[in-house]
Amino acid sequence: MKVPTQRAKTAEPSHVGDSFVVEREHLEQLLQALVSRSYELVGPTLRDGAIVYDHLTSTADLPSGWTDEQAGGKYRLQRRQDQALFGYAVGPHSWKKFLFPPQQRLWQAARNGKGLQILPAEEQAEPKYAFFGVRACELHAIAIQDKVYLEGQFVDPGYKARRENLFVVAVNCGQAGGTCFCASMNTGPKATSGFDLALTELLQDGRHCFVVEVGSVRGAEILSAVPHQPASDADRQQAERILDHTARHMGRQLDTLGIKELLYRNYEHPRWDDVTQRCLTCANCTIVCPTCFCTTVEDVTDLTGEHAERWRRWDSCFTVDFSYIHGGSVRATPRSRYRQWMTHKLATWIDQFGVSGCVGCGRCITWCPVGIDITVEAGAIRASDSIKAPPDQSKDSP
Amino acid sequence: MAPMLEQTEAVTAGPVPDPMLPVPYRIQRVKQETGDTFTLEILPEDPSQGFTFAPGQFNMLYVFGVGEVPISISSDPGNVPLLKHTTRVVGTVTKAMRQLKRGEVMGIRGPFGSHWPVEEATGRDVVIVAGGIGLAPLRPALYRLMAERSKFRRIVLLYGTRTPEDMLYRHELERWRGKFDLEIQVTVDRAASTWRGNVGVVTTMIGRAPFDPSNTLAMLCGPEIMMRFTVMELLKRGVAAECVYLSAERNMKCGIGFCGHCQYGPTFVCKDGPVFALPSIAAILGKSEI
Amino acid sequence: MIQTTLEPILREHPFFQGMEEQHIRLIAGCSKNVRFAAGEVIFREGDPADHFYLIREGLVSVQFVIPHDGLTTVQTVGGGEVLGWSWLFPPYRWHFDARAQQATHALAFDGKCLRAKCDEDHDLGYDIYKRFMQVVTERLEATRLQLLDMYGTHA
Numbered sequence: 053m054k055v056p057t058q059r060a061k062t063a064e065p066s067h068v069g070d071s072f073v074v075e076r077e078h079l080e081q082l083l084q085a086l087v088s089r090s091y092e093l094v095g096p097t098l099r100d101g102a103i104v105y106d107h108l109t110s111t112a113d114l115p116s117g118w119t120d121e122q123a124g125g126k127y128r129l130q131r132r133q134d135q136a137l138f139g140y141a142v143g144p145h146s147w148k149k150f151l152f153p154p155q156q157r158l159w160q161a162a163r164n165g166k167g168l169q170i171l172p173a174e175e176q177a178e179p180k181y182a183f184f185g186v187r188a189c190e191l192h193a194i195a196i197q198d199k200v201y202l203e204g205q206f207v208d209p210g211y212k213a214r215r216e217n218l219f220v221v222a223v224n225c226g227q228a229g230g231t232c233f234c235a236s237m238n239t240g241p242k243a244t245s246g247f248d249l250a251l252t253e254l255l256q257d258g259r260h261c262f263v264v265e266v267g268s269v270r271g272a273e274i275l276s277a278v279p280h281q282p283a284s285d286a287d288r289q290q291a292e293r294i295l296d297h298t299a300r301h302m303g304r305q306l307d308t309l310g311i312k313e314l315l316y317r318n319y320e321h322p323r324w325d326d327v328t329q330r331c332l333t334c335a336n337c338t339i340v341c342p343t344c345f346c347t348t349v350e351d352v353t354d355l356t357g358e359h360a361e362r363w364r365r366w367d368s369c370f371t372v373d374f375s376y377i378h379g380g381s382v383r384a385t386p387r388s389r390y391r392q393w394m395t396h397k398l399a400t401w402i403d404q405f406g407v408s409g410c411v412g413c414g415r416c417i418t419w420c421p422v423g424i425d426i427t428v429e430a431g432a433i434r435a436s437d438s439i440k441a442p443p444d445q446s447k448d449s450p
Numbered sequence: 451m452a453p454m455l456e457q458t459e460a461v462t463a464g465p466v467p468d469p470m471l472p473v474p475y476r477i478q479r480v481k482q483e484t485g486d487t488f489t490l491e492i493l494p495e496d497p498s499q500g501f502t503f504a505p506g507q508f509n510m511l512y513v514f515g516v517g518e519v520p521i522s523i524s525s526d527p528g529n530v531p532l533l534k535h536t537t538r539v540v541g542t543v544t545k546a547m548r549q550l551k552r553g554e555v556m557g558i559r560g561p562f563g564s565h566w567p568v569e570e571a572t573g574r575d576v577v578i579v580a581g582g583i584g585l586a587p588l589r590p591a592l593y594r595l596m597a598e599r600s601k602f603r604r605i606v607l608l609y610g611t612r613t614p615e616d617m618l619y620r621h622e623l624e625r626w627r628g629k630f631d632l633e634i635q636v637t638v639d640r641a642a643s644t645w646r647g648n649v650g651v652v653t654t655m656i657g658r659a660p661f662d663p664s665n666t667l668a669m670l671c672g673p674e675i676m677m678r679f680t681v682m683e684l685l686k687r688g689v690a691a692e693c694v695y696l697s698a699e700r701n702m703k704c705g706i707g708f709c710g711h712c713q714y715g716p717t718f719v720c721k722d723g724p725v726f727a728l729p730s731i732a733a734i735l736g737k738s739e740i
Numbered sequence: 741m742i743q744t745t746l747e748p749i750l751r752e753h754p755f756f757q758g759m760e761e762q763h764i765r766l767i768a769g770c771s772k773n774v775r776f777a778a779g780e781v782i783f784r785e786g787d788p789a790d791h792f793y794l795i796r797e798g799l800v801s802v803q804f805v806i807p808h809d810g811l812t813t814v815q816t817v818g819g820g821e822v823l824g825w826s827w828l829f830p831p832y833r834w835h836f837d838a839r840a841q842q843a844t845h846a847l848a849f850d851g852k853c854l855r856a857k858c859d860e861d862h863d864l865g866y867d868i869y870k871r872f873m874q875v876v877t878e879r880l881e882a883t884r885l886q887l888l889d890m891y892g893t894h895a
Contacts, residue, residue, distance in 0.1 A: 158470050161514060161557070167495070168474045168514055168555040205721060206469050206706040319737055346710030349703050353515035360515040367709070374711060377701045378540050388739030396713065403716035582891030612891045639886045643803055643811040646841055650815050651885040654878065658754075658820050673890040679881075 068266050071283035071291075074251075076260035078279045079137070080111045082221070082249075085277040086182040091219055094150060095184030096143070101129060103143040105150070108184060115140065122230035122303070122414065124423025135260065138253050141229025142187055142413050146342035147194060150181055151214050152201070154366045158349070161360040178213035186222045186247065188240030189232075189411040193342030194220075195246055199405040200345050219270060222247035224291070225298045226255075231414030233304040233427055239411040241298040243267075249275060252291040263291040304414060306427040307434060308398075311408075314434055315399040319391065323432045328387040330422045335368035337416035337424075338393065343401075343409050346374070369393050394426060469706050472512040472557025473499060475533070477550055484616050487583055488548055489524065489536040495555060501531040504565030505590030506697060506725040510705045511535060512557030516546040520702040522587035522724070523561060528597055533558070536586040536618065562705040564725045566591040566669050567695060575604040575661040577689075579680045581652055581672020582611055585618045587697055587724070588671050592626070599630050606633040606659050610652030610676065613638050614645050633660055652676060656683035663688035669725075670696040678736045681728060694728040715740050746771055749847060753794050754820045755871060763864045770853035776800075776840035782823070783834045789826035790851045795819055798844025803837045814886075815879070816841060825872050827851030 074082065086093055093108045098115045108114070120140040121128040132139050162169045186194075198215065201208040222243035225232075234240030243250040248271030252263040263283050266272045283291075338344040348367035353360045367374060370389050375382035383389045401409030410426065417425045475492040482488050490511075494501065503523050512518045519541070525534035539548050550556060568591055576595060580588050595605055611617050617636065627634050635655050637648035648655070653676065666689050670677045677696045684694055700712040700719040712719035715734035717726070734740045747768045750756050756764065774793070776782055782793070785804060793800075800823055802815040814836070817823045823846070826834050832851065858865030 159472075161472075163514055166476075166554050168557060170472050170474065170557060172468060172471055200708065204707055206708070208708060209468070316733065319734075319740070345708070347703070348709065348711070349518070351512075351515060351517045357515060362518075364709075367703075367711070369710065369713075375701050377699060382700065383739045385739060392713070392740075400713070400716035404718070610891070612889065616891065637816075639889070639891070641813045642809070643801065643813055643839070645813060648799070648816045648818070649801065649813045651882045653885065654882050658818075675885065675888060675890050679885060 068268060068272060070266050071288055072264045072266070072275065072280040073283045073287050074262045074264050074275075074278055074280045076137075076262070079262065081278045082274065083108065083111055083184065085274050086184075086219060086221075088277075089274070090180060091182035092179050093182050093184055095221075096138070096140075098129070102127060103129070103140055105143075105145040105147065105183075111137065114138075114185075119227075120229065122232075122418045124231065124417050124425050125420055126230075126423070127418050134255050136226065136253055136255055138185060138223045138251070139226060141225070141227070141232055142190065142415060144340050144415065144419055146340065146413075146415070147183055147186065147190055148197060148342055148345075150179075150183070151194065151218070152197065152208075152211055152345070156210065156364045158362045158364050161362075163358050163360075178210060178217060180217040180219075181214065182219040182221065184221045186220050186243070187225055187234075187413070188222065188243040189234040189237070189413040190342055191220070191222060191243055191246040192237075192239040192411045193413070196343045196405065196407060196409065196411070197345055199407070219274070220247040220249075220267075222250035222267070224250060224252040224295055226253050226294050228298045228301045228303055229414055229418075230303040231417040231425075232412065233302050233306050233414060234412035235299045235302045236304075236306040236308060236427075237408060237410055237412035242295045247271070252294060254287065254290055254294070256290065261287075263287050302412075304412075304417065304425070304427045306410075306412065306430055308408070311430065311434075312399040312402045314437055315395045315430075318433050318437060319395075321433050321436070323429060323436070324387050324391045326432075327390050327424060327429055328385070330424055331386050331390045332421060333370040333386045333389055334421060335370040336419045336421065337426075338368040338370060339366065340415040340419045341397075342413060342415070343397075343411060344368070348374075369396070390424075394429060397426065398430060469559060469562075470704070472510070472518075472559050474555050475558045476555050477552050478532070479552060480548075480550065483536055483618050486540075487536055487538045487618065489534050490547065490550070490556075491525075491532060491534050492556065492558070493533075494531050494558075499531060501533065501561075503527055503530070503561035503590075505568055505594055506565040506587055507561035507563050508587070508705075508724060509533070509535065509558050509560030509562070510702070511537075511543075511547065512559070513543055513546045513550065514556070517543040518557075518559075518703075519543045519547075520562075520705060520720070522697075524586040524589045526593040527590050528593065536583065536589075538583050559705060562720055564721075564723055566725055567667065567727075568594045571595070571667040572601045573665075574602065575666040576602055576606070577656075577659065577661050577666055577668040577684070578605070578607045579652060579656070579668065579670045579672070579677075580607065580609045581676040582616065583618065584670075584672030584676075584697070585609060588669060589619060591669060596626060596630050596632070603665070604633065604661055605631070606661050607635070608652050608655045608659060609634065609636045610655075610672070611636075611638050612640075614641050614647070635659065651679070653679040653683050656680060656687060666693060668694045670694065674699070674736070681735070691728045691732060695725055696728060696731075697724045698726055698731065699724065746773070746847065749796070750794075753796070753847070755794055755822045755875075759867060763861075763867055766857050766861065766864055767849065767854060767868075770850045770857065771847045772850075774846050774848040776844045776846070778840055778842050778844075780840045782838040782840060782844075784837050785834055787834050789824065789832045789834045791848045792822065792824040792827050792851060793846040793848050795821050795823060796845045796847065798846070799841040800844055800846075801839050801841045803839060804835075811837075815882075822872075822875055825876060827855070828869075828872060 095108045097113045114137045117132050117135045119132045160171045201211040225241035247267040250265040346367045350363045397409040474495040479491040508522045521535040521537045524536045702712045703709040705720045707718045707721040797819045800817045801813040806812045
């Protein structure tokens, strides 16, 4: 086991809620502190012309000096003028692929004569992940998936184990992506909860450091292995200025006032026909969405027919088979499938889980091959809503 | 395919059974009900395996290597762990299920979902409107009603099928009619001239069925369109919307609210349903492709 | 007189519920009590449609012959319901057979007599046509549902 060679500069213990500064050159020690505690480190890295989430071994794997240009149906990497480690928005991956893998074997079965023996998936130690570089919108997305897999009547044991093991290093966004709208969804750009450590990258006047907010005792413990010092007021203020700038430069915005009711009363809005002309029902939006959780199961057998397995795989409400029942699909038309997806994200999700299913990360806009934009579609429905929303209570004079 | 069955030891049953894991049940009897429907009677392989369910709940039935389908339990909740499931041959899994023989083993997960409000019907008239195979999920409610017949006022079963040959549980219904105070009105879409009963849709029977609309609890199960028109007729007669319950149907893969397939507007049919009070789905009932 | 004995029955029958007294009196004169034994044919397809029936008790099957299937019942009409509207419109001929499925007790109305009264008193005519319109609408709706074959596989 690697032990950090350099001791913490500050003697006093780190407290939850406190902020410290870690210099760029010491960030490596933060990663290694996690590795030495047998965390499997995953975070942003360059691959196939995109910034994806994959295994990290050191800060050298981070996309230093890269940024991305994002628009509807468009994603391009570009060089930055500086060596920022987190100078980009979210890419096509989200953390759900680690917490809820795209393919999972649920169980195996064996036939013995006329009998049947069901064996649970072999007990394997769930990976102990440290997510490095989780954005505020993604923390919200994880919290939303928690509601699905942990907070209902039933709990998914694998998800629970992976989730409990998880160490989260969040990153506050230093710039907004072209399709971002977390400010509209109240999910960012600042990480406010759900992390062990949260970094804000400062790059000014030749100084490259991170303001680190401690979010948990575990976080404090990790930080203690890394050289750090208390954040000055100036450091904190600079971090706030960066976040304020990010919030004010969102690529998109979405008016969420009464959006549930808006969509509930517009199931038959002509805009659904309009979007159908463009939507390819390719399911990209559901695959890149950090909250989409739908799955299907596949039952398979080997050639002898004596062994069977059940696999659970990510599925999408954009497939025709998704709503298949008694020889036909409930949502046979692309119109109804797009409507299902968007209404689920922005409206029915609220009834189901008490929160919106959209965190404003913009992935569905960027990765839609035809650039369909959920904020534009919702806006179009609002613009020609036949029934006006009830007056905003907050504007009532006393 | 991944290597399989590295561990051949028996299943270690945890304190809480994994809702994703099927439990082996052995087929006691396969009964052909009508041309395309049949009933499987099954018992758990492990005799210590307990099973309780409420009328209206469903199980996920697994045919080895083929797949799994949600089927309502249609047996007597007072006679567990024997379970009966009546289903229609419509897809790959139900076709394979029909080929199963007595003595073969299948997997069961459940019970899942909401149930008929039988207790709430105490002291009231009960109107049960069933269409086709929709009688199957209602039969456990009928067992419960018959078991405590005196707790309820009039009990009316209005049952519609395509033809007289498509009627489910015919002998049982006749036995009940003879034994209990139970009004059964059956109607079919069409029949040979030898049929002595009603011909017409089940919705037309509601107007004159003997019940007191101001003190009635209605339970509906059948094709969605039948339930919609039945709802209209019940409301027209003055039954309050909150006293009308119906069973919805959607694709189900997991049964526990994880897979998303059974979404019906804001609800998950597998956990919020299949039995819904009308007001909870009134806004989306009959809306196309929801 | 017959009329005085039938008026209360007319008033009680769901089909004439809420009808004005004067109209009840007018139409009672066109009606008579009839009984059909189980299996008895009430009318046959193609015959002159000179009557309609308010069923008081029993069950009547509306039938016609479907090639290969033979005589098929497409609808039954029971107590409280009305049987037949071909008397309302030319050519005043039945389009189906009607057969008492059980011993059936009904009021038969003379179509010619009633048509004449409706022609004389359009208020009465309007009332009667509205009532029949309601029945026709309900039957049409029911027929549409039957056409859907809603208990079939794809329902």
